[in-house]
Amino acid sequence: xxxxxxxxxxxxxxxxxxxxxxxxxxxxxxxxxxxxxxxxxxxxxxxxxxxxxxxxxxxxxxxxxxxxxxxxxxxxxxxxxxxxxxxxxxxxxxxxxxxxxxxxxxxxxxxxxxxxxxxxxxxxxxxxxxxxxxxxxxxxxxxxxxxxxxxxx
Amino acid sequence: xxxxxxxxxxxxxxxxxxxxxxxxxxxxxxxxxxxxxxxxxxxxxxxxxxxxxxxxxxxxxxxxxxxxxxxxxxxxxxxxxxxxxxxxxxxxxxxxxxxxxxxxxxxxxxxxxxxxxxxxxxxxxxxxxxxxxxxxxxxxxxxxxxxxxxxxxxxxxxxxxxxxxxxxxxxxxxxxxxxxxxxxxxxxxxxxxxxxxxxxxxxxxxxxxxxxxxxxxxxxxxxxxxxxxxxxxxxxxxxxxxxxxxxxxxxxxxxxxxxxxxxxxxxxxxxxxxxxxxxxxxxxxxxxxxxxxxxxxxxxxxxxxxxxxxxxxxxxxxxxxxxxxxxxxxxxxxxxxxxxxxxxxxxxxxxxxxxxxxxxxxxxxxxxxxxxxxxxxxxxxxxxxxxxx
Amino acid sequence: xxxxxxxxxxxxxxxxxxxxxxxxxxxxxxxxxxxxxxxxxxxxxxxxxxxxxxxxxxxxxxxxxxxxxxxxxxxxxxxxxxxxxxxxxxxxxxxxxxxxxxxxxxxxxxxxxxxxxxxxxxxxxxxxxxxxxxxxxxxxxxxxxxxxxxxxxxxxxxxxxxxxxxxxxxxxxxxxxxxxxxxxxxxxxxxxxxxxxxxxxxxxxxxxxxxxxxxxxxxxxxxxxxxxxxxxxxxxxxxxxxxxxxxxxxxxxxxxxxxxxxxxxxxxxxxxxxxxxxxxxxxxxxxxxxxxxxxxxxxxxxxxxxxxxxxxxxxxxxxxxxxxxxxxxxxxxxxxxxxxxxxxxxxxxxxxxxxxxxxxxxxxxxxxxxxxxxxxxxxx
Numbered sequence: 001x002x003x004x005x006x007x008x009x010x011x012x013x014x015x016x017x018x019x020x021x022x023x024x025x026x027x028x029x030x031x032x033x034x035x036x037x038x039x040x041x042x043x044x045x046x047x048x049x050x051x052x053x054x055x056x057x058x059x060x061x062x063x064x065x066x067x068x069x070x071x072x073x074x075x076x077x078x079x080x081x082x083x084x085x086x087x088x089x090x091x092x093x094x095x096x097x098x099x100x101x102x103x104x105x106x107x108x109x110x111x112x113x114x115x116x117x118x119x120x121x122x123x124x125x126x127x128x129x130x131x132x133x134x135x136x137x138x139x140x141x142x143x144x145x146x147x148x149x150x151x152x153x
Numbered sequence: 154x155x156x157x158x159x160x161x162x163x164x165x166x167x168x169x170x171x172x173x174x175x176x177x178x179x180x181x182x183x184x185x186x187x188x189x190x191x192x193x194x195x196x197x198x199x200x201x202x203x204x205x206x207x208x209x210x211x212x213x214x215x216x217x218x219x220x221x222x223x224x225x226x227x228x229x230x231x232x233x234x235x236x237x238x239x240x241x242x243x244x245x246x247x248x249x250x251x252x253x254x255x256x257x258x259x260x261x262x263x264x265x266x267x268x269x270x271x272x273x274x275x276x277x278x279x280x281x282x283x284x285x286x287x288x289x290x291x292x293x294x295x296x297x298x299x300x301x302x303x304x305x306x307x308x309x310x311x312x313x314x315x316x317x318x319x320x321x322x323x324x325x326x327x328x329x330x331x332x333x334x335x336x337x338x339x340x341x342x343x344x345x346x347x348x349x350x351x352x353x354x355x356x357x358x359x360x361x362x363x364x365x366x367x368x369x370x371x372x373x374x375x376x377x378x379x380x381x382x383x384x385x386x387x388x389x390x391x392x393x394x395x396x397x398x399x400x401x402x403x404x405x406x407x408x409x410x411x412x413x414x415x416x417x418x419x420x421x422x423x424x425x426x427x428x429x430x431x432x433x434x435x436x437x438x439x440x441x442x443x444x445x446x447x448x449x450x451x452x453x454x455x456x457x458x459x460x461x462x463x464x465x466x467x468x469x470x471x472x473x474x475x476x477x478x479x480x481x482x483x484x485x486x487x488x489x490x491x492x493x494x495x496x497x498x499x500x501x502x503x504x505x506x507x508x509x510x511x512x513x514x515x516x517x518x519x520x521x522x523x524x525x526x527x528x529x530x531x532x533x534x535x536x537x538x539x540x541x542x
Numbered sequence: 543x544x545x546x547x548x549x550x551x552x553x554x555x556x557x558x559x560x561x562x563x564x565x566x567x568x569x570x571x572x573x574x575x576x577x578x579x580x581x582x583x584x585x586x587x588x589x590x591x592x593x594x595x596x597x598x599x600x601x602x603x604x605x606x607x608x609x610x611x612x613x614x615x616x617x618x619x620x621x622x623x624x625x626x627x628x629x630x631x632x633x634x635x636x637x638x639x640x641x642x643x644x645x646x647x648x649x650x651x652x653x654x655x656x657x658x659x660x661x662x663x664x665x666x667x668x669x670x671x672x673x674x675x676x677x678x679x680x681x682x683x684x685x686x687x688x689x690x691x692x693x694x695x696x697x698x699x700x701x702x703x704x705x706x707x708x709x710x711x712x713x714x715x716x717x718x719x720x721x722x723x724x725x726x727x728x729x730x731x732x733x734x735x736x737x738x739x740x741x742x743x744x745x746x747x748x749x750x751x752x753x754x755x756x757x758x759x760x761x762x763x764x765x766x767x768x769x770x771x772x773x774x775x776x777x778x779x780x781x782x783x784x785x786x787x788x789x790x791x792x793x794x795x796x797x798x799x800x801x802x803x804x805x806x807x808x809x810x811x812x813x814x815x816x817x818x819x820x821x822x823x824x825x826x827x828x829x830x831x832x833x834x835x836x837x838x839x840x841x842x843x844x845x846x847x848x849x850x851x852x853x854x855x856x857x858x859x860x861x862x863x864x865x866x867x868x869x870x871x872x873x874x875x876x877x878x879x880x881x882x883x884x885x886x887x888x889x890x891x892x893x894x895x896x897x898x899x900x901x902x903x904x905x906x907x908x909x910x911x912x913x914x915x916x917x918x919x920x921x922x
Contacts, residue, residue, distance in 0.1 A: 005172040007270075010669055012212050014657050016600035021563030024284060048405070050285055053566040056400045056610030059573065059583035075404070076306070078298030079355035084274035088288045095289045095354075097299060097404045106404025108289045119352065128306040144285050155639025175670075177782075201779075204623075207595035207602035214597045214665040215624050218909050221782045228796055231779040231914065232632065233623040235595065237603030243620050247632060254638035256631075256775075279602040282565075396618040398609045412616055420618065528606035 026065070027051040028142035036134070038103050040064040046104040069101035070134035071153065077111060077126055079119070092116045098132060098150055109134075109144075113151030125152060155253035157377040157542055159388035160507075162191030163500035168368030168488045169337040176211060176267045181223040183369035183493075184263060188225075191373050193383075195225035198373075199257035204234040204244040204264050205492030209276040211267050224263050224371075237280060238293075238440070238527030239396070240264060241370070241495020242534035245523070248374040249391050249536070258379045264496035265369035273365050273491070280529055286403065293442065294362060296530045298354040300408040301445035307409035308460030316356065318463035319444035320347035323360050323486065325472050326441070330483030332512035337366040337488040347444075356445065363442040368490030370497045377542070389503035389538035392520065393427070395420030396534040403529060414453035414526070417533040422455075425520070425537045430455045430477075431470075434537075435518040436505045437479045438498040440525040441486050450524065451479070454535075473515070481505075481513040495525025499536045506540040547634040548762035548769035549920070551579035551755040552880045557719030557748030557868040559654035564599070568611035568650055568751050575646070575753035576613065579765055586755075587642040589619040590633040592626035593650040594872045597662040600655060612648045612753075627875040627906040627916035630754065631775045637758050645756040649873030653747035659871055666909060668782075677784060680744060682910035683823040684736040686789040690829055691738065693790060694840035698738060701825035702729035703846045705742050705866055708821070711853055712863025714892035719748040719868045729824075743824035743866075750870020752877050770883045773901070774805025774919035784910055794833035794907070794915040802835075805919040807901070810835040814919075816885050816895060817859045817903040818878035822869060826912070827851075827859060830905060834917070858895045861885065875906020875916060882920045 020028065023039065027050050030037045038047040039062035041055035047066050054061050077096040093116065097106035111132060115121045132150040140146040164186025171179055188194060201217075201224050208214040217226070217233045232251070236243040241264045248262040274292030281287040290296050305315050324344055330336035342360055350359040380388055395417035399406045406412065418430070427433040437456070441447035448462035456477055457465050465471065471479040480486070482501045485494050502521035504510040510518075519540045526533050553575035560567060576583065589612050593604040601607045605614075605621040612619075622628035626649040633645035656662060663679035690696055703726055712721035724742065732742040755765075762769040778793035778800075798810070807813045817834065821827035828842025836857060837845040845851060851859035860866075862881040865874050882902035884890040901921040908914055 007172060008669060010212065012209070012665070014597065014600075014661060016655055016657065018283065018600060018655050019561055019563045019652075020284070021561065021566045023566065024563060050402075054569045054573075054611075056402075056405065056615050059569075059576075059613055059615075076299040076303040076408075078295050078302065078357075079352065080295050081352045081354065082274075082294070084278075084292060085272040086275040086278060087292075088278070095295045095299060097303075099404075105402065108286050108403050110289055119355070122355075128302060144288055154641050177668075207604075208665060209596045209602055212665070212669060213667075214594070214662065215909065217624060217779065218666055218782055218913050219668060221779050221913070226779050227781045228778060228793065230777045230797075230800070232628050232777075233625075234620060234632075235603070235605075235623045236619075236621050237606055246620060250632065250635040250639060253641075254635035256635055256638070276602055279596055279600075280606055282601055282607055396620065397616050398605075398614055398619055399616060400610050401607055416616060417618075528603060528609065531606055531609065 023051050023053040031146040032140045032142050034136050036068050036070055036100060038066045038068050040066050047102060048105055049100055049103040049107050066102065068103045072098040072100035072132060074128055074130045074132060075099050075106045076128055079122055094126060109147060110149045112149035156255060158249050158252045158374055158391045159380050160372055160503040160538060161375045161380060161385050161388050162187050162373050163503055164190055164371040165335040165497060165500065166369045168335055168366045168490055170269050171367035172269060177220055177223040179267060179367060180220045180263060180265045180369045183371040184224055187371035187373055193373065197259055198229060198261045200230040200251055200260045201226040202232045202234055202244050202247045202260060202262045204240045206240060206266055207276060209279055210271045210273060212271060236527050236532055238491055239495055239525040239532040239534040240492045240527065241497065242499060242523065242525040242536055244496050245372065245499045245536050246394050246396060246534065249394060252374050252376050258376045260374045262372045262374060262496060263369065264493035266490035266492040267367040268365035268490060269367050294354040294357050296403065297443045297446050298357045300530055301356060304409040304449050310460055310463055314463045315445065316348060318448060318466040319361055320344045321466055322444045322447055323347040326480055326483050326486045329473065329481050329513055330487035333482045336483045338364050357443055361444040363485050363489035366488050366490040368488065368493050370493040370500050372496060372500050387507045389506045390542050391536060392539040393421035393424030393537040394535065398528060398532045401529055401531060408530060411449060411453045413531065414450060414533040417535045418454040421535040421537045434477055434520050434522050436481060436515045437477060437522040438482060438501045439479050440495060440498055441480060441484045442489055444486065478515045481515055495534065498525055499523035503538050506538050545638050545640055546759040547637045547772045548757055548759065549754050549883050550757050550762050550765045550769055551575050552883050553578060553753045554717055554877060554880050555749060555751050556717045557750060557870065560749060564652045565608060565611050568608045571751040572611065572613050572648055572753045575755050579755040581755065583613045585644060586613055586617065586646045587644045588636050589614040589617055589646045590629045591648040591650060592622045592629035592873060592876060595623060597665050598651055598656055598872050608650060613646055625875050625906045625908050625914055625916045626873045627879065627918055630876060630879055630918060633756050634772050637756060643758050643761045647754040647756060649752040649876035651870035651872040652749050653870055654749055656747065659747050672784060679910055680736055680739065682784060684739045686911040687738050687823065687825045689789055690825055696828060696843040698730060699726050700843035700846055701743065701828065702726045704821065704824040704827045705729045707852060708860050708864045708866040711861050711893060712867035715862045717868060718863045720746050721863060721867055739823060745822040745865045745869035748869045750868065750873040750877055752873045752880055754880065768887050770886050770920050770922060772918060773921045774801040776800030777914065777916040780913045789911045792912045794830055794912060797915040797917045798834050801917040801919050807919065813901055814857065814903050815897065815899040815901050816861065817857065818862060818881045819859055819905045820865050820874055820878060820907045822865050824866060831859065854896050861893050861895050878904035878906060879918055879920065886920060886922050
């Protein structure tokens with residue numbers, strides 16, 4: 001396509017190697033075994049999922065590991081129907097915050113397992129407050145996508 | 154507390170798709186305008202604050218280096234402020250503190266972005282860490298769509314009503330942009346156009362979303378003493394500032410009763426002596442990259458009660474002729490060079506109280522609010538300016 | 543100046559690679575600084591951090607990520623990009639206005655996770671002219687070094703001596719990343735990375751989370767009986783195009799003279815007791831010492847030969863080992879302030895200098911051949 005002004009087309013890609021640290025390592029090890037772990041703040045008592053080393057509000061170490069349910073309630077959701085460079089997932093997909101049973105905060109993941117191309121189906125199927133459960137990958141690598149998605153119960 | 158500080162002039166580029174100029178030349182355009190507006194020269198400047206979105210946006214790191222000359226900052230003390238989408242307001246805060254502390258008398262603040270040179274949504278995805286969240290947040294629209302739904306559900310606002318009110322905001326802001334010579338998107342839209350536009354991240358549709366803009370904004374802040382020395386009459390005094398950030402993890406905090414927005418505004422109101430913002434403010438430049446979110450800000454800023462914004466929007470309370478006009482410039486919805494956007498909100502608020510806003514002037518404005526939001530739906534910053542010290 | 547501002551407590555982590563993730567590591571250092579100050583998170587009024595966005599960290603809008611790690615949940619805060627000493631100055635300004643009584647300054651860089659320093663600094667270039675011809679901070683330094691040696695007759699051995707001194711000093715600093723006893727020849731004979739720079743004259747890529755607790759005069763006196771005051775500060779920026787600059791007549795002189803003026807210093811050679819200088823390339827310590835007024839222009843070589851800048855000298859420079867020993871790229875300037883603080887308090891442990899330190903200088907620089915400098919003067 002002809003451009004109205006001269007432009008330089010260039011791309012940047014840089015490598016990073018990020019440490020998991022002890023807490024997140026344990027969380028992802030749990031994922032391999034189909035377990036979702038949170039940590040409990042000893043001061044405010046909230047169970048934070050994914051597991052945290054410290055409570056953001058109380059600013060103290062969490063000191064107790066708690067397994068939470070792979071089932072939960074949708075707190076909010078959104079249907080993504082656009083695309084951009086480097087998007088980690090192909091649209092359409094449904095981002096959702098899910099309050100897993102036993103947790104005190106929302107867990108970010110996707111909701112799927114039905115025809116996402118038909119928006120009417122999506123609109124009828126997905127509701128705030130709906131119950132969902134984790135669908136696990138057969139082969140798990142200790143990665144957030146070991147949960148393929150959450151699907152309606 | 155601290156020394157009083159005033160905004161004495163502003164300069165903006167013509168915002169839009171500005172592939173006719175290089176990035177440094179774009180920055181220079183705004184800087185030249187603020188010098189023209191104030192009659193000052195670079196020799197008068199004690200320090201420069203620069204800011205932008207993350208480097209990935211245009212692929213150049215530490216842009217204060219790149220724009221040292223464009224900002225006329227060579228040989229000067231420099232600060233580089235960045236807080237993601239709220240960068241623009243944070244730049245204004247930095248300039249304010251610099252002057253108020255007594256460390257400088259006159260400070261030039263510059264915000265800039267050239268979004269058409271990069272990929273803004275790809276950049277914003279990298280705001281999320283790659284362990285948990287990066288996979289699921291569909292850029293900024295995804296996060297804000299989820300937030301809008303939390304809000305609707307939390308206060309039981311019928312989705313149809315919210316849809317109508319958001320479309321009303323889109324239409325009126327697009328209309329307002331025609332009265333702002335610097336605005337990017339100039340498009341007449343109808344309510345139906347908005348409601349039928351393409352779904353981006355449901356419930357957000359294309360005409361609910363801001364554009365990718367190229368643009369820069371430059372604002373000069375001065376101490377009371379400098380204002381006197383320069384003999385300036387029409388200035389915008391900084392009456393209050395506020396900033397709050399909440400947790401990074403999207404699921405950790407309540408996004409309907411949005412504490413960072415509520416507390417940032419309250420901090421600024423307390424300083425400015427504002428008790429009833431809908432009455433005490435004459436105009437507000439609310440950061441509104443998404444129509445739905447603008448209504449949440451009205452509520453968090455105390456312009457109305459929680460859950461009430463859609464009704465009041467549809468009554469015209471926040472329209473140009475209403476009780477508290479919001480975004481008469483067309484707002485972020487029509488112009489969004491992100492690193493500059495928050496500073497543009499502050500600049501527009503200042504123009505209103507200086508009675509220099511031209512065709513989009515709200516007559517008799519004495520107290521105005523500028524605002525920006527940033528981070529992973531996480532930061533809110535406010536600056537309130539007034540015509541009287 | 544309005545309200546005086548003091549540093550009351552500091553913390554830092556070691557420069558070598560750690561297993562902790564960035565988010566948790568930041569929390570640990572910040573928590574340690576608060577513990578040392580005897581303060582809870584609630585007692586901190588405002589938080590200013592310094593970090594790189596994507597290139598030196600891999601996550602955009604970096605302070606979004608570590609916001610709660612830096613104790614900032616629902617607090618007013620801000621972030622500085624580039625030179626981390628900016629954050630110290632900004633936090634101090636916040637206190638000087640009287641709006642805040644206490645502030646936390648946090649510098650964050652986890653070098654072990656990042657691409658090579660030069661991969662990152664390459665991104666400072668403009669994409670049209672300087673990027674394609676390969677300019678980065680090390681190339682810029684090599685060009686500057688050759689000019690420096692040729693114009694002032696400074697010997698390569700004198701430059702290498704800086705590395706010998708600093709890596710030797712680092713042996714006494716538990717946080718230092720690189721350390722050891724080396725000869726001048728060993729430094730000169732190390733790998734020729736980019737002539738005239740050899741590997742041992744170039745700073746490593748280190749981790750460095752740095753936290754400082756600041757307080758107003760009234761509050762500081764309640765928190766500690768040994769407050770360290772911020773007496774002076776300034777920064778200065780040079781022109782962008784590399785070829786437009788006089789690489790040996792840069793902006794450090796401007797930044798220093800303004801900081802000295804604010805601190806009431808007229809003769810830095812006499813009035814500054816110790817300096818912590820950002821010298822990512824060995825020769826730069828000599829050049830920066832000249833610009834800071836510690837010796838005459840061109841006298842940097844003689845200064846190191848005199849022994850004055852040794853740990854037991856008249857004006858110790860980089861008693862901690864400096865940046866050659868520990869280079870968390872973004873937070874290294876703040877690390878200099880932390881070291882200056884420790885020396886003034888007499889709490890530097892094994893690398894505490896012998897002389898009494900009343901006034902210390904912390905210097906930070908980033909960008910090609912010192913495009914930007916910042917200078918802070920701390921005093922008891």
